[in-house]
Amino acid sequence: MYINFWYPIVRSEDLAMDTPKKVKVLGVNLVAFRDESGDAAVISDTCVHRGGSLGGAWSAGPNVPRIQNGCVVCPYHGWEFNKDGDCVNIPSIGYGTATPPRAKVDAYPVQEKYGIVFAFLGDLPEEERPPLLEVEEYGQEGWRANTVLELDVGYFYERSIENALDPAHNEFVHPTHGFTAFNRETYKVREYDTEDHSQGWGMWFMHRFDAPPLKEENWGDTRKEAGDLWAGGGTHGPNTVITHINPTAEMGFRQYFFEQPIDENNTKIFFLNMRNFMLDAKHDGPIHARNKDIAKQDIDILLEVYPTMTPISNTKEVLTPSDKAVVAYREWLSKYDDAGWRIDTEAFHARSGKQTAFAIPSPARRTEKNWVIEEIPLIGSRADRKAARS
Numbered sequence: 001m002y003i004n005f006w007y008p009i010v011r012s013e014d015l016a017m018d019t020p021k022k023v024k025v026l027g028v029n030l031v032a033f034r035d036e037s038g039d040a041a042v043i044s045d046t047c048v049h050r051g052g053s054l055g056g057a058w059s060a061g062p063n064v065p066r067i068q069n070g071c072v073v074c075p076y077h078g079w080e081f082n083k084d085g086d087c088v089n090i091p092s093i094g095y096g097t098a099t100p101p102r103a104k105v106d107a108y109p110v111q112e113k114y115g116i117v118f119a120f121l122g123d124l125p126e127e128e129r130p131p132l133l134e135v136e137e138y139g140q141e142g143w144r145a146n147t148v149l150e151l152d153v154g155y156f157y158e159r160s161i162e163n164a165l166d167p168a169h170n171e172f173v174h175p176t177h178g179f180t181a182f183n184r185e186t187y188k189v190r191e192y193d194t195e196d197h198s199q200g201w202g203m204w205f206m207h208r209f210d211a212p213p214l215k216e217e218n219w220g221d222t223r224k225e226a227g228d229l230w231a232g233g234g235t236h237g238p239n240t241v242i243t244h245i246n247p248t249a250e251m252g253f254r255q256y257f258f259e260q261p262i263d264e265n266n267t268k269i270f271f272l273n274m275r276n277f278m279l280d281a282k283h284d285g286p287i288h289a290r291n292k293d294i295a296k297q298d299i300d301i302l303l304e305v306y307p308t309m310t311p312i313s314n315t316k317e318v319l320t321p322s323d324k325a326v327v328a329y330r331e332w333l334s335k336y337d338d339a340g341w342r343i344d345t346e347a348f349h350a351r352s353g354k355q356t357a358f359a360i361p362s363p364a365r366r367t368e369k370n371w372v373i374e375e376i377p378l379i380g381s382r383a384d385r386k387a388a389r390s
Contacts, residue, residue: 001026001157001261002333002341003360003378004122005237006132008258008270009042011148012115018065020072022055025121027263027348028358028376030108031055032117033083035070040112041083042119043072044105044359048087048372051357052076054105081105085364102370106362114138115148116258116270122341123361130201133236137254137274144279149288151269151295155302157239157261158310158333160269163298164233164241164257165325167192167207173297176290189322197234203328204234206244235329238336251277264309264345271295340381347377 009032010021020033022045029045031054045054052074058066059075066073071080071088080089085107087099109120111132118132137143153160163169168189170177194205209229233243239261245253254274259267273291310330311317319327336342352358359373 001264001343001345002238002336003343003376004124004336004339004341005120005130005239006111006118007121007239008260008268009040009117009119011150011270012040012112012117015040015117018067020055020066022053023260024262025119025260026343026360026376027345027352028360029053029055030119030360031072032119033067033072035083037070039083040110040117041072041107042110042117043081043083043085043107044362044373046105046357046359046373047074047076047079047081048103048105049074049077049079049090052079054081079103083107085362102372104368104371105373106359106371107364108360108362114145114256114258114272116272118258120363121360123363123365125363125366130237131199133240133242133256133258134199135254135256135272135274137276138272142279143254143274143276144281144284146273146275146284146287149271149273149291151271151299153267153269153299153302154265155267155305156264156309157259157267159302159305159308160257160259160267160298161235161239161241162310162326162329163302164243165205165235165329166323167209167232167325168320168322169301170209173301174294176293176297191321192232192324194234194325194328197236199236201237202235202240202332203325204232204242205325205328206230206232232325234325235332238333251275337379338381340378340384342379344377344379 007025009023009030015021015032015034017034017038020031023030023032030042031045032040032042035041047054054072054074056075068080071082073080078091079087081087085105087103089095090099111118113132114135120129138145190208192205192207194203197204209231230246231244233241235241239259241257243255256272258270261267271291273287314327314330348358357373358376361375365371
């Protein structure tokens with residue numbers, strides 16, 4: 001898992017004005033809330049007073065608001081934290097009294113797009129940050145977006161990303177795709193090439209399948225003869241995967257998985273589906289249902305994959321040319337390793353929650369001192385690792 005990328009936090013429709021939302025991402029707890037203007041904010045969840053959860057259980061009753069003047073109120077002792085992570089009120093010393101400089105938590109840059117609240121979980125200054133993926137079709141005439149679908153899955157997010165990049169699993173995992181009648185004498189995954197994604201920070205490929213006839217009940221009044229189907233996609237950062245499916249030259253699905261690594265064993269997927277046909281809203285429900293059926297087929301397989309995390313070396317698997325996209329994704333991950341952005345999960349689990357609380361470092365850590373919560377441990381860059389060995 002990596003810091004310094006944009007991560008989905010919560011669907012916009014699920015973040016109310018009067019109630020914060022506690023979310024675990026990259027193994028640590030965050031809290032999302034809306035300020036007085038309705039803008040989303042994301043800060044570290046651990047109160048620096050006595051470790052209360054800012055987004056945790058609330059017992060004070062409906063007459064005491066969870067959000068006060070745009071600040072989230074700690075349910076333990078009532079400390080109030082604003083969107084910048086600063087504690088502005090400590091009831092025990094009197095409301096309006098100046099608070100200690102150390103009474104602050106990490107606050108993260110936020111963007112709200114595509115019906116999702118995203119947070120940049122890292123300490124890079126704005127000019128150095130990898131961008132949030134631009135969904136070029138979103139809001140464009142001739143394209144329709146389904147409401148974002150949430151999928152909670154019990155496996156590591158990298159396994160999910162790699163599955164979406166795999167052109168060899170369809171015939172076996174997805175019989176509803178119509179590809180089950182392949183010929184054992186002639187079947188083979190066609191060769192394909194990968195390249196860097198046009199928006200940077202990832203890879204891209206397209207692949208040609210032998211397509212069965214399109215069924216009218218699935219596709220409406222469209223081409224029904226057999227032929228080629230082009231599909232493929234790519235990655236953006238470690239946790240976003242794009243899939244393009246072109247049933248015909250004119251028809252296009254664009255699917256975006258913005259993945260939230262909860263920890264090494266759990267992932268929440270925010271699934272945005274775009275299409276340029278069957279634009280009437282009446283088709284949204286059936287398309288959601290079909291996507292859920294297909295997702296369940298993947299989930300059933302990935303829950304049984306072993307080891308649960310991606311192997312540390314490609315030599316620990318027997319890879320074939322059809323895995324070229326997976327290899328390209330792993331090469332991008334190695335670049336993030338070299339930058340020193342990978343979380344040291346062993347060091348994290350050895351100490352987290354015992355006598356130490358961790359936070360993902362925010363950009364303010366580059367300019368401010370006096371932080372109470374310790375930064376989450378990182379593996380370190382290639383140069384750092386080399387220096388440590390020498």
